[in-house]
Amino acid sequence: MSNCKKRWYPRTQIRASMQYVSIEGILQGRPRAVSKALSLVENGDFAAVSELLQELYPKAAGAFVIGITGSPGAGKSTLVEQLAQLYVQQSHRVGILAVDPTSPFSGGAILGDRIRMQELATHPDVFIRSFATRGKLGGLSAAVDDALVVLAAAGYETLLVETVGVGQDEVDIVQTADVTAVVLVPGMGDDIQAIKAGIMEIGDLFVINKADRDGVQKTRAEVEAHLALSPRDSDWTPPVLETVASQGKGIAELESMLTRFRALARSSDWWKQRRLERQRQRIIDLLRTRILDDVVKRAGNLTLDTLAKQVGLRELDPYAAVERLYKDLSLP
Ligand SMILES: Nc1nc2c(ncn2[C@@H]2O[C@H](COP(=O)(O)OP(=O)(O)O)[C@@H](O)[C@H]2O)c(=O)[nH]1
Ligand SMILES: [Mg+2]
Incomplete structure (x- = not known):
């Protein structure tokens, strides 16, 4: 494991005792490191998981x-x-x-x-x-x-x-x-x-x-x-x-x-095809998550809540709410 980079990942939203995940520890199969990484994954912060996976996926x-x-x-x-x-x-x-x-x-x-x-x-x-x-x-x-x-x-x-x-x-x-x-x-x-x-x-x-x-x-x-x-x-x-x-x-x-x-x-070819299709789906799912994450972050909960209320009161239909979000955020 000597060639693996020693990198530490700060985690912002979790208990102080779980703030860092050691890539080396995971690769060496140390249960505590693995457990922390799984908590990070479960927590689901896109940027943090993305950083983690960048190191782990090839391995x-x-x-x-x-x-x-x-x-x-x-x-x-x-x-x-x-x-x-x-x-x-x-x-x-x-x-x-x-x-x-x-x-x-x-x-x-x-x-x-x-x-x-x-x-x-x-x-x-x-x-x-x-x-x-x-x-x-x-x-x-x-x-x-x-x-x-x-x-x-x-x-x-x-x-x-x-x-x-x-x-x-x-x-x-x-x-x-x-x-x-x-x-x-x-x-x-x-x-x-x-x-x-x-x-x-x-x-x-x-x-x-x-x-x-x-x-x-x-x-x-x-x-x-x-x-x-x-x-x-x-x-x-x-x-x-x-x-x-x-x-x-x-x-x-x-x-x-x-x-x-x-x-x-x-x-077998059919299985390779099946894997390929699933990786494709995985990318599409992540893309959807990434875009949604971005839009929600930029819009903020307040805007979403306001729009949700308007939709509830039928002042706005859901499609129009999405259009308004797009316009407010100057998305294409
Ligand atoms: N009679 C019988 N009971 C079984 C068998 N396999 C599991 N059980 C029992 O069925 C119950 C539910 O099993 P569990 O493995 O927790 O099911 P799960 O909810 O699908 O995970 C437990 O009480 C097991 O002991 C079996 O082959 N025959
Ligand atoms: Mg069970």
């Missing part, structure tokens, strides 16, 4: 991001924990991001889960962080993207991201993953209908967890019927796996499928 190649999504209670955290244990046994360094307010990672779970998670959390090769920030400029998925860059630069090569598969935010998040596993449970026919529109399309693997329960075959048939109807632009046919995460069953098969996907992805 963040090679990590593999596994997205795990599904309904609350489907067993995502249990699966993530099991997978992480398997990877640690294989000498991987594992980073875990839980984007789920009900997750054990953030302390909301039953005691048993918590204890197992804590064991994992104290392992030197594992870094666990929960993410729940919403409403910041750029949104949750941008923050998750940046957090993954931090973890990758810190040497965590296998990254697991758990999200609740419900809203557009979550779809956006898993779209940044290199591979996405959708977790279902038996007897959730209606749920499948509900999440079909968003998450079913982006699943690379389907996991029927809680396969110790009745109705596995019915759920499998439903998933397969859905997959048969959705044409895919790839060499990969999403497999449907069965697991009992709470007993560690089917985890090795899931891991070997993920490995197989990774190997195929490396050499």
